[in-house]
Amino acid sequence: MSSPDRAQPPANPSTDAGLAALGRAVIETEAAAVSALADRVDGNFVAAARHMLACEGRIVVLGMGKSGHIGGKIAATLASTGTPAFFVHPGEASHGDMGMITAKDVVLALSNSGETNELVVLLPLIKRLGVPLIALAGKPDSTIGKAATVVIDVSVEQEACPLRLAPTSSTTAALAMGDALAIALLDARGFTADDFAFAHPGGSLGRRLLLKVSDLIHTGDEIPKVAEDTLLREALVEMTRKGFGMTSVIDAGGRVAGVFTDGDLRRALDRSIDVHCAHMREVMTRQFKSIGAEMLAAEALAMMQKHKIAVLLVIDESNQLQGLLHMQDLLRAGVV
Numbered sequence: 001m002s003s004p005d006r007a008q009p010p011a012n013p014s015t016d017a018g019l020a021a022l023g024r025a026v027i028e029t030e031a032a033a034v035s036a037l038a039d040r041v042d043g044n045f046v047a048a049a050r051h052m053l054a055c056e057g058r059i060v061v062l063g064m065g066k067s068g069h070i071g072g073k074i075a076a077t078l079a080s081t082g083t084p085a086f087f088v089h090p091g092e093a094s095h096g097d098m099g100m101i102t103a104k105d106v107v108l109a110l111s112n113s114g115e116t117n118e119l120v121v122l123l124p125l126i127k128r129l130g131v132p133l134i135a136l137a138g139k140p141d142s143t144i145g146k147a148a149t150v151v152i153d154v155s156v157e158q159e160a161c162p163l164r165l166a167p168t169s170s171t172t173a174a175l176a177m178g179d180a181l182a183i184a185l186l187d188a189r190g191f192t193a194d195d196f197a198f199a200h201p202g203g204s205l206g207r208r209l210l211l212k213v214s215d216l217i218h219t220g221d222e223i224p225k226v227a228e229d230t231l232l233r234e235a236l237v238e239m240t241r242k243g244f245g246m247t248s249v250i251d252a253g254g255r256v257a258g259v260f261t262d263g264d265l266r267r268a269l270d271r272s273i274d275v276h277c278a279h280m281r282e283v284m285t286r287q288f289k290s291i292g293a294e295m296l297a298a299e300a301l302a303m304m305q306k307h308k309i310a311v312l313l314v315i316d317e318s319n320q321l322q323g324l325l326h327m328q329d330l331l332r333a334g335v336v
Contacts, residue, residue: 108135
């Protein structure tokens with residue numbers, strides 16, 4: 001439990017030491033408030049989670065003021081971790097937005113006092129809908145707490161504000177309990193990293209887990225390509241024109257027979273090979289790295305990094321050339 005004096009202002013808060021001391025006191029007070037919640041993850045917590053798991057609609061989160069901001073974050077966390085949810089402003093709910101709540105939903109209401117007027121006025125309407133009401137309340141025996149199907153106690157011993165007025169510890173506690181519910185539901189639903197990526201397609205994890213090689217490859221005339229009997233000097237023209245520092249080499253059956261890179265050119269020159277007379281079959285590399293179009297872009301990146309190469313040919317099961325993937329493509333897509 002936190003000490004009553006934990007967030008008291010220092011003797012001279014205008015000094016550097018005083019400011020730092022008050023900052024530490026706030027963090028200690030809020031940490032104690034969150035720590036006290038562990039004992040309240042009890043039967044009520046489980047009952048709330050069960051109602052949310054059984055919900056056939058959405059979790060509708062309500063809260064006013066600072067609790068509303070916390071409610072918005074909890075709704076976003078639920079939605080991004082496999083539990084469809086959205087936030088409704090209680091004031092707007094009284095003027096038409098109650099229509100957003102259906103009989104298949106579950107309502108999650110946040111109120112430190114448990115007496116928030118904008119929420120209290122909605123209680124008869126929520127009851128009429130017959131939907132479960134879960135309350136995160138600072139006072140479980142309040143009007144909202146008593147009306148709730150399940151109430152979770154998120155009371156705090158004191159706010160971290162020296163004036164004991166600004167919502168600080170109380171909002172932190174409500175947020176932590178909301179996170180606890182969201183993560184418990186995530187695990188119960190078997191929510192995976194792939195599911196998370198699907199909900200976050202714009203994030204780095206989403207790009208790594210959703211983007212496939214086929215989404216990024218160069219195809220058609222963009223691919224440097226020559227036949228096995230092409231003269232080396234002509235292949236160099238193709239490499240220069242396409243700008244990838246390499247070319248694929250195709251056999252008579254249209255299959256990829258090998259590759260020729262800038263490194264192969266240096267090795268050919270070291271062997272004193274005549275670039276005007278040599279054919280590609282004499283100088284190409286027959287053992288090369290390739291990847292399938294349906295592989296993840298992240299797997300292509302891992303292969304490039306492991307083998308220290310910048311380009312991968314994309315081929316199918318018949319060794320037919322489908323495209324080309326360059327490290328720069330992965331960089332542009334944010335996979336790296």
